[in-house]
Amino acid sequence: MSRWCLTLLLLGAIACDGQIGSPTAEPNDPDDTVETAPPARDPVGDANLPEGRRLRRMSADQFVASLEVATGQRWRDYERFAAAMGRADYGEITEEGLELNVTFEKLVEDAARATCEDAVAADVDGGNVILRHATSSDRDEAAYVANLEYLFLRFLGQPLAVGDSRLDPWLGLLNAPPAEGAELTDLTMRRRWTAVCVGLVTHPDFVSY
Amino acid sequence: MSALQKTAYGLALLAALWAAGARAQETCAPQDEGETVSDHRLLRQLSLDLRGRIPTIQEYRRLEEGEAVDTLLSEMLESEEYFAQVRDDHRALLWGSLGQIDDMAPGGRRIRRTSSGIWRVTNNRRRYRGRNNVECLNQAQPASEYDSAGRPRALQTFSDSSCDGGTCRREGYVMVRPYWAPDTPVKVCAFDAMSVSTGRDGNRCDIYNPDPGCGCGPNLRHCMPETTSPAQRAVRDALEQEAPRIFEHIIREGRSYLEAFTTRETLVNGPSAFYYENFAGAETVGSGGARVYDPALGELPDLTFQDEGEWRVIERSEAHAGVLTTLLFDLRFASNRSRANRFYTAFRCEPFVPPAGGLPAETSGDPDPNLRERDGCRSCHQTLEVAAAHFGRWRNDTTFGLLPSSAMDPLGVRDDCATCGDGTRCSNFCNTYFVTRDNSHEDTHADWAGYPLVRAYLDDTEAAAVDVGPAGLVDEPDEIERVASCTVRTVAERMLGRELTRDEHVTWVPELAESFATSGYDYTALIRSMAESQTYRQVR
Known part of the structure; x- marks a missing residue:
């Protein structure tokens, strides 16, 4: 757990400049640096915030059960890799492994690819688990948005407001033009929706809670 | 969720999308720190903690249609998935595995x-x-x-x-x-x-x-x-489920959680009933393998081997004590001390650990054979020996069953074991359960020859534990309070995903323990209290 938290902190440190707030705030004027007053510090919050529940990784069993709820598909290889994902056998391994490590991430991706491909294939055959508000024939952004909103709720439990910027990268994927000279086929869209599904399963908000 | 964590998620998301050939960008945004989580998020964590999976889309829709999370919480606590989770959680506490037993078929x-x-x-x-x-x-x-x-x-x-x-x-x-x-x-x-x-x-x-x-x-x-056959796997699976199902049975009926350590009831399905019926009952004493001598189960239900999904409650003999006298627990922990150790660690939250500063060095040349007095041992064994004595009438060394009173007087001497070694060979039985010349220090043998091993160095009051059996570990008010407090702590730490703070130990755990006691030690009521607590509903 601590390793995971450290990883998150490091990633956060790389991505953020430490400023929490609106990215549209007025940029600093370089001339400000000549001021003699000490630089203002970020407001310091209450150091004694009440302890709450701590964010953690899903267990192996929770992941595979949740994957089935989200995609409608059971990961067929789970029993082969359950121990590598941290499932305790209570003989030699008595504690559930909850570390977010490379092995776990790799197997999550394997599971995501296998089940998402099956789920989208099942939808093409008449199902409506992944492709509920859009089909692989749709080229309509409104359909993309409706389906993405549905998938965010289904996979991550996150309701999205109209125009939520979290949709942007996903819409970027779905709206991407085909390679030069190529045609945007239903097969391509089917692959893109599969990629959306894989992206949601491998999303940290899916494997943590 | 913290801003940094959220940012990390965003980065990982970007990586996933980049892998799929998409362009994406993400920004750092302020998040709720130390604040109550949203209903959607609360539903998700409740579902994962109590049922082991995320909610369905229909359950999220119900929230959006105005249903309260607590309505869904009540449904969860009555669901079969919750009771399956109860079994899993208790299997984890029991370290419930028979994987170390090579073969469930005894002998040839x-x-x-x-x-x-x-x-x-x-x-x-x-x-x-x-x-x-x-x-x-x-x-x-x-x-x-x-x-x-x-x-x-x-x-x-x-x-x-x-x-x-x-x-x-x-x-x-x-x-x-x-x-x-x-x-x-x-x-x-x-x-x-x-x-x-x-x-x-x-x-x-x-x-x-x-x-x-x-x-x-x-x-x-x-x-x-053979070991890997479906038939033997079915037997092993059934026996591994027995003790967790006792917890489930008690909890499902809303009875006192403490009964799980004292009840004579247990549950069997087709394969385990078959196993107890046909792979038990020998009168002679051997060694090795998963031998079942006298499981003291009473009448077994009329089930076929194929009835894997049929679980029936049966009444065992008076000597039985809840999960502590199940085949799973007694084979998984093959010695009396290891059984007591697991009980103290998992259900009293009092693991046997060296004192602060480490174990003291031996001061005498010949270590005291009494572990309750030996330097470096006494801090644990003063308690452990008495606790282990509660299991004295139950077989050990990967065998299971109740020792008949004809074979062992918990407080008396068995003559053939007392005198063996003087020209006659001590039997495996004597060496396993009694103080003999073969298995004991000469001082121990001088004082305790022929007594049950668990009886040695106990005074008469302490030795009564052998006769009382494992149920005696949870019969005094102080013992009940410790098990109840430990249960509260275990549930809280599991649901919060962290160790409790000192303040929480001092103030919150006693409050929850009192509430637990007031409910008649209703485990599901405890889970509900935890799930409804402000601490559980905020995240840092």
Whole structure:
């Protein structure tokens, strides 16, 4: 757990400049640096915030059960890799492994690819688990948005407001033009929706809670 | 969720999308720190903690249609998935595995399918046919080729000096409907398939009688396929579920959680009932393997081996004490001390650990044989020895069963064990359960020869624990309070995903423990209290 938290902190440190707030705030004027007053510090919050529940990784069993709820598909290889994902056998391994490590991430991706491909294939055959508000024939952004909103709720439990910027990268994927000279086929869209599904399963908000 | 964590998620998301060929960008945004989580998020964590999976889309929609999270919480706490989670959580506390037991078939009663497709008992060819490489014939045993007792006659004999008695014998096969697959008859060597009730030695044919006049019995009920076979896996799975199902049974009925450590009830399904019925009951004492002597279960339900999903409650003998006298617990923890240790660690939250500053050095040349007095040992063993004594009437060393009072007087001396070693060999039984010259320090032997090992160095009051049994670990008010507080702490730490703070130990745990007691130690009420607490509903 601590390793995971450290990883998150490091990633956060790389991505953020430490400023929490609106990215549209007025940029600093370089001339400000000549001021003699000490630089203002970020407001310091209450150091004694009440302890709450701590964010953690899903267990192996929770992941595979949740994957089935989200995609409608059971990961067929789970029993082969359950121990590598941290499932305790209570003989030699008595504690559930909850570390977010490379092995776990790799197997999550394997599971995501296998089940998402099956789920989208099942939808093409008449199902409506992944492709509920859009089909692989749709080229309509409104359909993309409706389906993405549905998938965010289904996979991550996150309701999205109209125009939520979290949709942007996903819409970027779905709206991407085909390679030069190529045609945007239903097969391509089917692959893109599969990629959306894989992206949601491998999303940290899916494997943590 | 913190801003940094959220940012990290965003980065990982970007990586996933980049891998898929998309362009994306993400920004850092302020998040709720130390604040109550949204209903959607609360529903998700409740579902994962209580049912082991995320909510369905329909459940999220219900939230959006105005239903309260607590309505869904109530439904969760009545669902079968919640009770399955209860089993899983308690299996984790018990370290519930029989994986360390190589073979659930004791003695020489394992049966396997040979390359010719005919089943026979392993390691029994010499006994049946005179030499350990002689197989039965691949031809049906004629109905006319049986003696008056119902034993098959050899269809072929040959003389060879390597055969026992100078002659080897070969019989044919018979078709048998095995208990693990009665709809699929299989070929079984006729000697191995014998179903006579009495051996040539005049003794009852059971799993422990090696007499060559005995076989696997009707439907091969006294033999078990190899370790990796579906039949043995079904038995192992059933026995691993027994103790967790006692917890579930008590919790499902809203009874006091503490009854899980004292009740005489247990649960069996088809495979475990079959196992207890057919792989138990020997009167002699051996060693090794998953031997079941006297499970003291009383009447077993009328189930077939195929009834894996049928779990029935049965009443055990008075000596039983909840989960602590299940086959799972007593085989998983094969010594009295390890059983007491697990109980103290998992259910009192009091693991036996060295004192702060480490173990003191030995000061005398000859360590005191009494671990309650020995330097470096006494800090744990002062308590552990008394706790372990509660298991004194239960077999150990990967065997299971209640020792009959004829075999052990918990407070008295067994003469043959007291005197053995002086020219007579001490039996395995004496060396396993009693103070003998073979297994004890001379000072211990001088004072305690022939007494049960668990009795040594206990005063009379402490030694009463042997007779009271494991139920005595949870019968005093102080013991009840400790188990209740530990349960609160375990539930809280599991649901919060962290260790509790000192302040929480001092203030919150006692409050929850009091509420737990007021509810009559209703475990589900405790879970609900936790789920409804402000602490659980905020995240940092």
